[in-house]
Structures are given as structure tokens and as C-alpha cells.
Ligand SMILES: Nc1ncnc2c1ncn2[C@@H]1O[C@H](COP(=O)(O)OP(=O)(O)O)[C@@H](O)[C@H]1O
């Protein structure tokens with residue numbers, strides 16, 4: 001057997017990746033990887049790379065620029081100093097006075113950074129010196145001013161021409177310690193500012209990432225959850241912001257709202273279409289019991305005069321035989337009425353406008369409602385077999401669960417050709433799955449699903465049926481409903497052998513659901529003598545039927561409207577219970593209760609409501625708020641008696 005399932009994860013992984021693809025595979029791969037990075041990481045990485053580039057440029061470029069600047073500055077300062085000293089030495093040169101020259105040069109003793117100073121005559125012989133250079137200086141005697149860096153020193157040459165026309169040359173050397181110190185200082189400053197840059201850059205890119213990528217990630221997460229079919233995903237959207245992210249979130253939120261509204265409409269529309277399509281069959285199903293019901297009643301009505309004659313003429317044997325036939329006819333009639341009631345109950349389940357309520361549902365109820373609706377489609381094609389191993393409860397909407405099962409049943413029926421119901425089977429099973437799950441299976445012996453279609457049957461509008469017979473929405477909506485309840489839907493199929501669709505749903509409460517159902521009720525003890533019941537219904541037949549069924553052991557008063565009932569009550573008549581219809585023209589059940597609460601409060605808690613279905617949300621809300629019993633029509637006499645007994649000692 002081949003298995004298919006409608007897991008949302010499959011749909012997600014199936015989505016096309018946003019990958020760069022190209023002829024050059026390695027580039028394609030790298031791009032692909034970067035493209036796949038989370039936005040936040042990308043933002044931080046890009047800003048970190050930018051800031052790091054800037055810091056590197058500063059670190060390598062700035063010291064070099066500063067160095068060049070410092071050298072120029074050192075050169076001009078040293079030249080100026082040598083020029084000044086040159087002027088001071090002019091007199092000593094004029095008079096060849098080595099002592100005066102030595103004294104002038106020794107003044108350099110206190111000048112920091114001077115390595116040597118030599119005063120040379122025009123022929124190159126030294127006149128005087130303050131420290132001699134360790135090595136021959138790179139600058140020769142003669143020529144104009146010059147400065148050059150060599151051997152870790154700045155060498156400077158300044159020509160001296162005295163007023164008397166004598167020529168000399170001053171050579172000086174300056175240590176570069178100061179330059180190194182400046183360089184180190186500059187590097188320190190640059191390093192510090194680069195670190196600050198890097199830190200500020202990282203912090204700001206992190207903040208930007210928080211501001212932009214975080215909410216985007218949240219929106220993405222919500223989108224992912226929606227795609228996975230989860231409920232209430234909008235709770236975490238960053239709404240309420242006025243910036244672009246806020247606008248995006250709000251638009252997304254509105255889109256979700258609209259989507260869910262449309263989904264609701266689609267679910268409703270699918271249900272209505274199903275009912276519409278099955279209506280003729282359902283009418284047929286009702287017509288059958290109705291026809292023998294009417295036939296039996298006609299028979300009884302026609303034979304009644306004969307019975308009277310037989311009794312009056314004293315033919316006990318013939319009377320007995322006729323009464324037995326009457327009994328059989330009445331039994332059939334009751335069975336027919338039960339059939340009609342159960343079909344109408346199924347129909348009513350589908351017609352309810354449920355607004356996706358969550359209630360505690362025993363799973364056989366929606367299954368039976370669906371079977372009731374689909375029976376006409378099924379019975380010409382297959383036997384229907386029920387395998388209910390237990391009757392678990394789940395939390396959900398009975399209407400929607402019925403819709404799911406009806407879709408599965410009708411699909412199963414459609415997979416089997418008409419004409420050989422004895423050779424085909426549609427099996428509906430209900431059992432416990434693990435862990436804490438209820439499992440519903442609808443298995444058919446039909447055509448099976450071809451391999452090529454298996455991946456698509458849950459797609460909206462995918463159908464293999466002719467126009468008018470299939471909309472292609474059934475399975476898509478069913479999956480939607482089931483997943484909203486936290487369940488799953490899947491199938492096994494084999495072409496030519498049939499398919500099994502499986503719905504698993506979380507149990508309402510594991511322990512309770514596994515308990516066997518309560519034993520059937522024993523007949524209630526009789527009502528006390530003098531018990532008085534007021535029946536309020538605008539349909540006189542209902543009142544008459546209740547009166548006929550109960551009048552023997554209690555007093556039944558029938559009122560045809562709320563007003564009439566109020567008259568009885570206000571006239572001081574005593575009643576133990578009021579059995580009241582919810583929807584009535586004129587004064588409704590709710591209005592009657594309000595009046596009675598005001599004017600005869602002792603009767604307020606005596607109300608038992610009954611309803612024929614077609615039940616508005618308002619009416620339902622009212623009955624739930626009242627908290628008293630609610631009976632469904634057609635009334636079952638045993639249930640009615642039990643309810644009337646409740647609260648009595
Ligand atoms: N039990 C089944 N046996 C065979 N095919 C099925 C069965 N259930 C569903 N399918 C296939 O899945 C398709 C989609 O089903 P569905 O969504 O209910 O739409 P529709 O019944 O309107 O076609 C059907 O048209 C049919 O081809």
C-alpha cells in the first residue's frame with residue numbers, strides 16, 4: 001500500500017528555494033549560501049565588514065600620512081635651526097676663531113635631539129665641532145641648503161657666506177627619536193579610534209538588526225505557522241508600529257483576517273453545496289419511511305370502524321387478530337418516524353451555522369449524521385459497515401466534523417461504481433490511536449487513487465469528477481478543519497483495491513474518553529400525584545401530543561402562545577413545570593421567561609425549553625445562559641418524563 005499524508009511540513013519543504021544558480025558552480029554555491037543566511041546575520045556581517053575595512057584603512061594609511069607630515073615638519077625645523085646657528089657663527093668664520101665657534105656650537109648642549117654639529121672651512125677642513133659624527137656624513141661640502149635622512153639621523157647642510165665674503169659650511173645631524181615617538185603616539189590614537197569605530201559599528205548594526213530583522217523574523221514565523229495551518233498565529237505580530245515594519249505587519253494581519261474569513265465562507269459554501277447535491281437523495285430517504293408511515297396510518301384509520309364493529313358484536317378472536325395487525329402497523333409507523341427523525345437530525349446538524357464552535361463531541365454523533373446524509377449515495381454501491389470499538393470524545397465542532405466525514409463518505413461512494421452493492425464495502429471504524437488520539441477510518445473497496453494524483457488530492461479545486469459532481473474542495477477543506485483541531489488526515493490507497501482515509505484527532509480528555517458509555521437509563525419513577533405541566537408551543541399538534549402522552553398520570557395544560565401561557569400563570573394557576581418552545585411568533589420563549597421572572601418569580605426555575613432546530617446563535621446563547629434543560633424535537637417521551645422528574649424528591 002502506498003501512503004500519502006497531508007503534513008504541512010511536506011508542503012513547506014516542497015517550496016522552491018531562493019538560491020542563486022548559474023553556470024559557475026562555485027560562485028553559485030557561495031552566493032547561494034550567503035543568500036540563505038538569516039537577514040540579521042547578513043546585516044551584522046555587512047556592517048561589521050564595512051567598519052572593519054574602514055578601521056584597517058585607518059590603521060595602515062593614517063600613520064603613514066602622519067609620518068610623512070612629521071618628517072617634513074622635522075626637516076624644516078632643523079634647517080631653520082641650522083640657519084640660525086649659521087648666522088651666529090659668521091663672526092667666528094670671518095676671524096677663523098675656533099674658540100668662539102666652539103663656544104657657539106657648545107650652546108647646542110642643551111638642545112634635545114642634536115646628534116652632531118661640524119663647522120667646515122671652504123676647503124672642507126673642520127674649524128670646530130660639537131660631537132663629531134660617527135660615520136662620514138652623507139652630505140658633501142659646498143652647494144646650497146640640503147637635508148637628508150640616513151643612518152637613523154636627519155642630516156642638514158647650511159652654507160655660510162660672511163659679509164667679508166668668506167665661505168663655510170655647517171653640517172648638523174638630528175636624532176629621529178622624536179619622530180619615532182610621534183609615530184608611536186599616532187598609532188596608539190589610530191588603534192584606539194579603530195577599536196571605538198569597530199565597537200560602535202557592531203553595536204549599531206546589532207541595533208539596526210534588532211529594529212528591522214527581529215520583527216521581520218517574527219512576521220516570517222507567523223507566515224510559516226499560517227502555512228502550517230496553525231490557528232491564532234497573529235498574536236505575535238509586531239502591530240502598533242508606525243514604520244514600514246509596522247505597516248507590513250498590519251497589512252499581513254489584515255490579509256490573515258481576510259483569509260480566515262474567506263476560509264470560513266468556503267467551509268460554509270462547501271457544506272451548502274454538499275447538502276444541495278445530496279438533497280434529492282435525502283428527500284428520497286425521508287420519502288420511503290414517510291410512505292409506509294402514511295400507508296400504515298391509513299390502514300389503521302380505515303380498519304377502526306371494523307374494530308369497533310367486532311368489539312360491539314363480541315368477536316374476541318377476530319378483535320385480537322386485528323389488534324395484533326394494528327400493533328404491527330403502529331410499530332412500523334414508529335420505526336418510520338424514528339428514521340425520519342434521525343435523517344432530519346442529520347440534516348439539521350449540517351444546516352447549523354456553527355461559527356466554528358468548540359464543544360465536547362462524541363465522535364459517533366457526527367459520523368452518524370454524515371452516514372445519514374450520504375446513505376442514499378452509498379446504498380446503491382456498497383454495504384455500509386460500522387466498526388465502533390469505542391465512543392471517544394474530542395473537542396471540536398460537531399457540524400464541521402460531520403462535514404469532514406461526509407466528504408470522506410461521499411468520496412468513498414464515488415470511487416465505487418453503482419450496481420454491485422453486495423460486492424463492495426465502505427467501512428467506517430472508530431477506535432483509539434496513540435497517543436491520546438481518536439482514529440476514524442473510512443475505507444472503501446473502490447478504484448483507488450493513481451500514483452500521479454496522490455500528491456494533489458488535497459489541493460483546492462483538484463478533482464477528477466465531472467463538472468457538477470465534484471468541486472475539488474472536499475479534501476482541502478476537510479484537511480483544514482482537521483488540522484485546526486490539532487488533528488491529521490492521511491490515506492492509504494492501492495489502485496483497483498480501494499482507499500482508506502484516516503482522521504486522527506486529539507482526545508478531549510484521555511481518561512474520560514476511554515471510559516465506556518453510561519448504561520442505558522432505567523425507567524424513571526412515576527411523577528407525584530397532582531403534578532401540573534404547562535406546555536407552551538405555537539404548533540397545536542405538539543401540545544396535543546404531549547397532553548396525549550402524559551395526561552394519564554399528570555395534568556397537562558396547553559397554551560398556544562406566550563401570552564396565553566402568561567394568562568394561565570397570572571390567573572394564579574399552579575404549575576410544577578413549564579415546557580416551553582424557544583422560537584414562537586409574538587412572545588418568544590425568552591420573553592415569556594423574562595415576564596414570568598418579573599411577575600411570578602417562583603416559576604422562573606421551572607422552565608424546560610424545547611426546540612425544533614433552526615436555532616439562531618441568539619437563541620442558543622439565551623438557553624445556555626438560562627442553564628436549564630433543553631430538549632430537542634421530536635420529543636422523546638421517556639426523556640421528557642426523566643427531565644420533568646429532575647429536581648423532585
Ligand atoms: N476514496 C477515494 N477513492 C478514490 N479517489 C478519491 C477518493 N477520495 C478522493 N479521491 C480523489 O481525490 C479528488 C479530490 O477529492 P475532493 O477534494 O473530495 O474533491 P471532489 O470530491 O469534489 O472531487 C477526487 O476527485 C478523487 O479523484
Ligand SMILES: [Mg+2]
Nearest residue numbers: 407411474475
Ligand atoms: Mg469530495
